[in-house]
């Protein structure tokens with residue numbers, strides 16, 4: 437059996453597919469493999485956003501606790517998705533819970549390591565920006581659609 | 593059913609409702625009811641998938657309501673109605689044995705009969721599964737003609753999913769591939785949460801987008817962004833159809849109530865090919 441390195445995994449992953457070799461070498465040094473059992477928490481609201489989780493297998497739910505009704509799932513994520521963006525934005529604190537819905541395999545990148553390497557190698561930061569911004573923009577757009585309550589009784 | 597009865601397909605006077613009997617009425621969701629209607633003389637009522645009837649709640653008024661049953665079952669009409677106002681409210685309060693006036697069937701249909709070897713993709717949002725269901729029945733009845741059949745279903749929450757018993761049946765029998773996504777859910781929900789477009793990549797994984805025919809029905813914004821998302825993935829805009837809604841009165845292209853640019857939704861629609869209306873979908877004043 438061939439054991440894949442973090443670099444091999446990243447190279448095959450859609451979130452890193454257009455990274456050049458130098459960028460892949462740099463970012464691989466920040467990554468580890470993580471597994472989460474179905475039902476376990478990947479991230480808790482209020483936690484330091486010290487890791488970037490990128491899903492390889494399985495589904496995760498983004499949940500927000502609502503008083504009186506228990507947690508509400510507002511988004512589900514699948515293989516290829518980046519779990520949370522709080523690690524990029526000061527004060528770098530998780531803004532929601534993320535729970536493994538099924539068994540989940542993820543690559544987790546140490547956020548300080550990634551940001552440090554981006555400071556040293558602005559080209560890495562630019563590649564991340566180009567590849568991940570569309571993903572982020574799509575998530576914002578989808579969130580707006582959900583806000584419209586399209587299927588509500590008063591929707592046309 | 594009487595063999596001699598004339599089928600109610602081309603109604604002599606399209607402005608004159610025929611009285612039909614509610615043989616069954618049941619609640620689908622808190623504000624949504626389905627009616628099973630039968631003609632009083634037992635004559636069949638043929639329709640094409642995607643067409644609608646004008647249902648007349650006696651003494652209250654008329655509303656355009658899509659036919660949501662199986663086109664092969666011409667002995668009955670199924671309609672699914674959401675209570676949003678006076679007419680729809682009166683229709684949802686009908687009981688077995690009551691009468692309702694019916695004009696129709698009107699309008700264009702999903703072109704499912706002219707599709708061959710295609711991957712059929714149905715995208716339904718909310719109540720949009722009702723007008724699509726006849727096309728799904730027809731596709732399933734002629735399953736061998738299609739490369740695959742997929743339904744992506746979007747709803748507000750799991751408890752707002754229309755026809756859950758039917759979705760469960762289709763899944764259990766592997767009749768079609770089903771992707772359900774909701775806008776929000778409680779922690780017990782193990783399905784997807786997100787807008788319908790987020791399901792496209794997984795629903796079409798391994799499928800050549802050039803071989804996809806997509807039928808979309810639901811809120812107009814969902815159809816607009818849905819069609820855009822499919823086009824971005826390579827599905828031809830000439831292979832996508834949408835069912836439009838506009839307020840209606842005559843339903844036969846005379847009064848102009850349902851005008852949609854140069855078309856009347858009642859006569860030229862409700863099912864339109866996407867490339868023919870794409871520009872109009874983004875115009876605010878239409």
Ligand SMILES: Cc1cc2nc3c(=O)[nH]c(=O)nc-3n(C[C@H](O)[C@H](O)[C@H](O)COP(=O)(O)OP(=O)(O)OC[C@H]3O[C@@H](n4cnc5c(N)ncnc54)[C@H](O)[C@@H]3O)c2cc1C
Nearest residue numbers: 591655656657658672673674676677678679680837838862
């Ligand atoms: C081709 C076609 C097919 C249709 N098929 C169905 C169907 O299968 N089932 C069904 O329930 N309805 C369907 N409709 C919509 C239905 O015709 C209207 O909901 C109905 O006419 C409303 O009449 P009303 O007198 O009850 O409400 P109105 O008094 O006319 O309206 C009451 C309130 O509801 C809002 N409203 C009107 N229409 C809708 C709507 N479609 N959705 C949400 N809010 C609305 C109005 O803006 C108003 O605020 C269809 C419409 C068309 C054009």
Ligand code: FES
Nearest residue numbers: 841843847848858
């Ligand atoms: S409803 Fe009268 S023209 Fe369409």
